[in-house]
Amino acid sequence: xxxxxxxxxxxxxxxxxxxxxxxxxxxxxxxxxxxxxxxxxxxxxxxxxxxxxxxxxxxxxxxxxxxxxxxxxxxxxxxxxxxxxxxxxxxxxxxxxxx
Amino acid sequence: xxxxxxxxxxxxxxxxxxxxxxxxxxxxxxxxxxxxxxxxxxxxxxxxxxxxxxxxxxxxxxxxxxxxxxxxxxxxxxxxxxxxxxxxxxxxxxxxxxxxxxxxxxxxxxxxxxxxxxxxxxxxxxx
Amino acid sequence: xxxxxxxxxxxxxxxxxxxxxxxxxxxxxxxxxxxxxxxxxxxxxxxxxxxxxxxxxxxxxxxxxxxxxxxxxxxxxxxxxxxxxxxxxxxxxxxxxxxxxxxxxxxxxxxxxxxxxxxxxxxxxxxxxx
Numbered sequence: 376x377x378x379x380x381x382x383x384x385x386x387x388x389x390x391x392x393x394x395x396x397x398x399x400x401x402x403x404x405x406x407x408x409x410x411x412x413x414x415x416x417x418x419x420x421x422x423x424x425x426x427x428x429x430x431x432x433x434x435x436x437x438x439x440x441x442x443x444x445x446x447x448x449x450x451x452x453x454x455x456x457x458x459x460x461x462x463x464x465x466x467x468x469x470x471x472x473x474x
Numbered sequence: 475x476x477x478x479x480x481x482x483x484x485x486x487x488x489x490x491x492x493x494x495x496x497x498x499x500x501x502x503x504x505x506x507x508x509x510x511x512x513x514x515x516x517x518x519x520x521x522x523x524x525x526x527x528x529x530x531x532x533x534x535x536x537x538x539x540x541x542x543x544x545x546x547x548x549x550x551x552x553x554x555x556x557x558x559x560x561x562x563x564x565x566x567x568x569x570x571x572x573x574x575x576x577x578x579x580x581x582x583x584x585x586x587x588x589x590x591x592x593x594x595x596x597x598x599x600x601x
Numbered sequence: 602x603x604x605x606x607x608x609x610x611x612x613x614x615x616x617x618x619x620x621x622x623x624x625x626x627x628x629x630x631x632x633x634x635x636x637x638x639x640x641x642x643x644x645x646x647x648x649x650x651x652x653x654x655x656x657x658x659x660x661x662x663x664x665x666x667x668x669x670x671x672x673x674x675x676x677x678x679x680x681x682x683x684x685x686x687x688x689x690x691x692x693x694x695x696x697x698x699x700x701x702x703x704x705x706x707x708x709x710x711x712x713x714x715x716x717x718x719x720x721x722x723x724x725x726x727x728x729x730x731x
């Protein structure tokens with residue numbers, strides 16, 4: 376399953392709820408305001424580090440760049456563009472948006 | 475409608491409810507999809523997670539806000555053959571709620587079981 | 602692969618609409634099929650032809666209509682959500698006794714069953730919302 380999260384972990388619990396429901400082999404893609412969660416040295420980044428042991432973490436590069444945080448993304452997450460988003464959706468049998 | 479559908483393509487639909495009623499329209503319009511979707515005879519489950527559990531609270535009275543109280547509709551779902559309602563225990567606990575506070579019979583399951591339910595679904599609808 | 606897209610938010614307020622458009626465009630460029638784009642909740646407002654954004658900004662409705670025309674997309678606006686929010690086509694305007702319609706070219710108004718059907722027929726349903 377591919378999970379998408381589009382809100383910051385400070386605004387809503389969708390990020391935490393997503394991580395609590397992601398299973399081994401799933402992928403989590405942070406998009407829109409969700410990308411802030413992948414900033415280095417933050418509490419959500421620590422949670423992502425934990426999650427990354429079982430789940431693949433991706434961030435949407437155009438959203439990262441738009442928000443001026445391109446140089447501050449934690450190690451271990453992969454950047455994808457919209458085509459990469461499409462690939463992830465195609466690779467996983469279902470897509471769950473944590474709205 | 476295509477023959478393939480009449481021939482009975484049945485998918486596992488999961489409606490994920492994570493928002494409280496009234497503050498936004500999502501809970502109501504999600505329920506409208508469930509009602510329309512019932513006619514398609516799919517394998518339907520409803521999941522109530524996070525603030526979605528508030529949708530099922532007993533004793534809702536919307537007179538004072540001049541909005542439609544749609545909570546009784548959850549009780550009518552059975553008549554549409556929508557019978558699989560799952561509520562996450564952790565979400566109830568965190569909000570100081572118990573199964574007895576809910577307007578309709580549900581199956582209370584753990585976050586882990588909820589995760590499995592999601593993984594087994596073929597179409598996930600979240601609003 | 603056959604994708605269905607669900608758009609739950611209105612234009613300009615939420616980026617969800619922009620992401621949905623970029624995803625749809627990227628999927629088409631990769632040779633995938635878009636079975637349907639379904640607009641629900643405030644998402645129905647993507648389909649009003651009366652929007653006039655500043656010239657230096659994107660025109661979200663036009664962008665959908667143009668992509669729709671180019672790829673023969675089925676852009677469907679939910680009728681129940683549309684009626685609540687004042688989005689009408691010619692027939693609905695007549696039926697409801699309104700003095701005008703505002704649906705954009707390439708969009709059509711139909712029922713929620715179209716969303717369910719999209720879920721059944723498509724290989725993937727991808728949701729964009731708030």
